[in-house]
Amino acid sequence: DAGVTQSPTHLIKTRGQQVTLRCSPKSGHDTVSWYQQALGQGPQFIFQYYEEEERQRGNFPDRFSGHQFPNYSSELNVNALLLGDSALYLCASSAGLIPYEQYFGPGTRLTVT
Amino acid sequence: DQQVKQNSPSLSVQEGRISILNCDYTNSMFDYFLWYKKYPAEGPTFLISISSIKDKNEDGRFTVFLNKSAKHLSLHIVPSQPGDSAVYFCAATQSNQFYFGTGTSLTVIP
Numbered sequence: 368d369a370g371v372t373q374s375p376t377h378l379i380k381t382r383g384q385q386v387t388l389r390c391s392p393k394s395g396h397d398t399v400s401w402y403q404q405a406l407g408q409g410p411q412f413i414f415q416y417y418e419e420e421e422r423q424r425g426n427f428p429d430r431f432s433g434h435q436f437p438n439y440s441s442e443l444n445v446n447a448l449l450l451g452d453s454a455l456y457l458c459a460s461s462a463g464l465i466p467y468e469q470y471f472g473p474g475t476r477l478t479v480t
Numbered sequence: 481d482q483q484v485k486q487n488s489p490s491l492s493v494q495e496g497r498i499s500i501l502n503c504d505y506t507n508s509m510f511d512y513f514l515w516y517k518k519y520p521a522e523g524p525t526f527l528i529s530i531s532s533i534k535d536k537n538e539d540g541r542f543t544v545f546l547n548k549s550a551k552h553l554s555l556h557i558v559p560s561q562p563g564d565s566a567v568y569f570c571a572a573t574q575s576n577q578f579y580f581g582t583g584t585s586l587t588v589i590p
Binding site: 409415425469470 | 522
């Protein structure tokens with residue numbers, strides 16, 4: 368049983384560019400949440416998708432957007448990249464909107480130069 | 481504003497002894513609290529959780545205590561093992577939003 372998978376593993380982008388990160392949830396999970404983890408910090412909640420809709424959103428600008436597909440996989444898009452967007456981006460999946468345990472993927476390391 | 485705080489960045493414990501990791505929070509509306517364990521190059525792994533209506537939850541060597549009046553959460557690991565060495569994050573939820581602390585790096589010395 369595959370857990371949460373994310374791609375790519377690492378990514379280097381230039382300031383001002385756009386990036387798309389991908390996540391496949393654990394089998395049987397239908398809810399996907401995205402987090403940004405800066406160095407030395409805990410994960411910061413970006414948003415959560417359920418039934419292909421954004422259900423919750425953290426304190427992130429509109430440059431951060433997402434999408435969930437019918438197969439529950441999800442994308443995180445970041446436009447107009449800033450140097451401060453450099454971080455580890457984590458995807459987590461869970462079953463439903465009940466705040467039980469989330470299963471995290473290994474993350475995508477984004478570096479903006 | 482950091483709503484969940486872990487004030488100890490690191491902790492070292494001898495193998496076999498008890499590890500106590502602490503977490504404080506400011507929002508009394510949190511309804512669920514969780515602990516995650518993270519190894520390098522991996523995502524956080526769920527460890528144990530507790531509902532805000534309880535004060536203790538136990539799972540094998542891991543016990544989480546919740547003191548709502550003090551807005552304090554702790555994780556006890558007994559006995560500690562070298563494989564427990566990792567970064568531990570506490571998290572709290574409100575309306576399905578998760579708030580994480582900054583983590584405590586635990587080192588269990590053989």
